[in-house]
Amino acid sequence: MSNLGNFVWGIADQLRGVYRPSQYGNVVLPMTILRRLDCILEPTREQVRALAETEPRPEILDVKVRRQFGLHFHNTSAYDLTRLKKDPDGLRNNLIDYISKFSANVDVFERFKFENEIATLDENNRLLIVVQQFADIDLHPDVVSNAEMGDLFEELIRKFAEASNETAGEHFTPRDAIRLAVDLVFAEDSDALTEKGVVRSVYDPTAGTGGMLSVADEHLKSRNPDARLNLYGQEINDQSYAICKSDMIAKGQDAGNIKRGDTLADDLFAGRTFDYCLSNPPYGVDWKSSQEAVLAEYNHGGSYSRFPGGLPPISDGQMLFLQHLATKMRPVEDGGGRAAIVLNGSPLFSGGAGSGPSEIRRYLLENDLVEAIVALPTNMFYNTGIATYIWLLDNTKQPERVGKVQLIDGTSMYAKMRKSLGSKNRELTDEGRETILWLYDELAEDKRSNTLTNDQFGYWTITVERPLRLNFACTTERIEAALAVKALKAVDHARLRETLESFGAETYTNREEFLRDLNPLLRQHGVVLTTPQRKTLWLALGVHDDNADVCCDKNGNPEPDPALRDTENVPFTYDGNADGVHGRDTTIASYLEAELLPHVPDAWVDASKSKVGYEIPFTRIFYKFQPPRTLEEIDADLEDRVARVLDMLREVEA
Structure with missing residues (x-):
């Protein structure tokens, strides 16, 4: 793969001067896609051309090509890359003819605005040499697998992003993270992994270049060659969409299942649900551009919208995608569904009781949709070194997992990479992935895995008042x-x-x-x-004045002092409460009596201001206390450093 990537990247050298390095992808990516499709069409090209001459109706031709040749796309042009390079004088027009004669579901070249690039290459005498070099690469799936092709696209995008100081991670997710997410969503579906002829569906609302969909497809087929996975995805970026769609076409998937658009503003799979859902949405990116549509859907549908838990701050849309996936899982009555989504740490704890993020966590936990959360090593992604987590959702949990969430700390399960790729200098090892899967399968309880009930994440924020004096x-x-x-x-x-x-x-x-x-x-x-x-x-x-009389209202009740007002968080499980949110009054009363009144005897709780909150304190749960150094160790260290400084001063004086 490294040699192939370097070879394709080497073709970009022919663009130097005409294009800036950040623009190389405008030519190299669509030409790579074109050559891939060109190689796939080669064995049946003449038969398809002959069939096209007898069937002028495009929609009927599509069906016949699919039935006779097993292809989900075709091209009726008289040209291919090999023929194109034989006619240098007509190359520009012929190449445009070639890309325009693909079946209607191949709209990838329009997304690259490739005709403009063809004109630029032709006007600068680069078109022929580029076509000649790509025509010499064999990118047929029998030679370059779908997995290798996906890696090639990611390698190219990474290099183009580095050349333009952009973030490649906006376009795709590292394969080691994807493999773990895919392993986790398939973990409970033994039928899909063993049953002959089983059909499943997987959906990615932030498909990027299609990495998650591809790995899911490879995983299922490696475990059960007789299974079929129908892939669905939506992507907002033109180039990423084009790459993803061409990859799905090459896999024999229905190209119509890959759609371009803003998932938050316009769900192009509205009304559809899926067996598996996967996503790596952007972190910390605002959703202002989708705000009008999201608010309209939420205000109109409320708990029946794609955002039943509420709305997060406009500054970060991660939790909108989290809810979107929760609502796209196949309903329980139809067999249920599972989802895995990669998020940063913010959705675990941001926002206090009653806030949008807390209410979203409340919805997910009170509906028992969160099955597990896995902490990944830092520095695993191309454009960020922050902590990331895989949330695993399931609406049909196994009996032993009902009402519980398993937290797995995988932060130490990595290997250092020999060469950094952007911010990525660590990768999740196969051994680390197997360990995480073992911890998950066994529902293990040790220093790396902890299972808590949903109630253990809940709390009440109470308002504590003291009298006005x-x-x-x-x-x-x-x-x-x-x-x-x-x-x-x-x-x-x-x-x-x-x-x-x-x-x-x-x-x-x-x-x-x-x-x-x-x-x-x-x-x-x-x-x-x-x-x-x-x-x-x-x-x-x-x-x-603590010695002054209490100010009372007309009913004789003490008035609160705003300056002394305070809030406290009372865990649902305080004092052994097993009734969760329903045990509010007795639990808060116990907390007041044990924790507050011994210190402030005149305090009371304003029940009208109590709010329910949920947070997942992942770091605190796995916190490992590191005892400070002893005074003797510190003194010895200081004496050693002072002695070294004095020795250096003596050398200077000498």
Whole structure:
């Protein structure tokens, strides 16, 4: 593969001067696709041409070609790459004729705007040499497998991305990560791996160049050659879509199952569900361009939309794709489905109780859709070194997994690469992948694997109140503070100042007594205040005082002090609660009694403000305590360093 990649990359040298390195892909990628399709068509080319002469109706021709030759595409042109290079003078027009005569499902060259590139190459005397060199490469599937072809495309994209300082990782996912995701989604489907003639479907809403779909297809066929996997995908990027679609065509898949478009804004497989779903959506990318359509769907459909848990912040759309996959799994009544999605750490914990991310986690966990989460090694992806995780979803869990989530720490299961590829300098080894699969299959409990119930991720954020205790006085400092409050701006300041200054400097520790003396004085001086203004005034004249009387409302209940207001997170499982969200009142009461009242006896919980939250504290669960060095070790280290510095100074002085 390395030699083939270098050979194809070497052809790009012919473009130097005419194209910038970042533009080489505009020619090399479509020409590689063209040669691949050219090689596949070669054995039956003449028969298809003859058939086309007798059948002018394209839709009927499509059916006949599929039935007679097993091909899901065809070309009715009189040309191929070998014939094209024999006519240098007519090469430009003939090549355009060739790419225009593919069956309608091959729209990949339009996505590359390849006719424009043909014109540019021709005008700069590069077209013939490029066609000649590609015509000499044999890219037939019998020579270059689909897996190798996928690797070739990824290698080319990576090099083009490096040349333009772009991020290749936006286009595809490393194969080692894909293989693990695919292994996990197939892990529970023993029929697909053994039953003869079984048919399954797999869907990727962020298909990229088709790596996940290809690996899924290879995996199933390697385990069960008699099985068939129908591949479906949607991709927004033109070039990635073109590569993915051509790859699917070469595999004999239905090209109509690969669609181009914005998945979040327009689900081109609306109403369809699948046996398996796979995705590696972009991390930390906003969804502003899809916002109008997403909001319309959510507001119209709510829990029946593709986003039943809610909406995340506009700055990151990962959790929209997470929900999208959850709703694209085949329904339970039809046999159920599974999904694997690669995400960064944010969806595990971002957002507090009641926030969009927390509500999405709540939906997934309360509906028991999350089966496992696997932490991958860092520096595994081409464009980022951050921590990444595979979420495994299942709507028909095995009995031993119902109500539980298995967390697997695979961060140490990697090998260093001899040569970095962008940010990727580590790869998940076969041994590491097998270990993760073993931990998953066995539902193991050790330092690398931990299984928790769904309730263990839930908590209530409670609002803890303490009574308002103030002392009141009309000192110069407090009067000035009151007059500076915006809410009292409309009041006659001169008259209000005169009134307050005449009140005296006595300090009151009871609000009712203070107001009983202040209010008549305000009326006497003609100061008229609304109820909100009156409250603003006494708050400005008051100062917190633990020894003051509690301020109570008209019903005799203590009023809360906003300055002392606090929040606490109470785990669902606190004090042995086994009723989850339904055990709220008794669990919060137990928490208040044991954790708060011994320290703040006058505290209470405002139940109306309690919120449900969910988070998955992956790092905390697998945290390994590293004891600090002893003082003796630190002192010895410092003495050693000081001695070395002194030795160097003596050398300088000498």
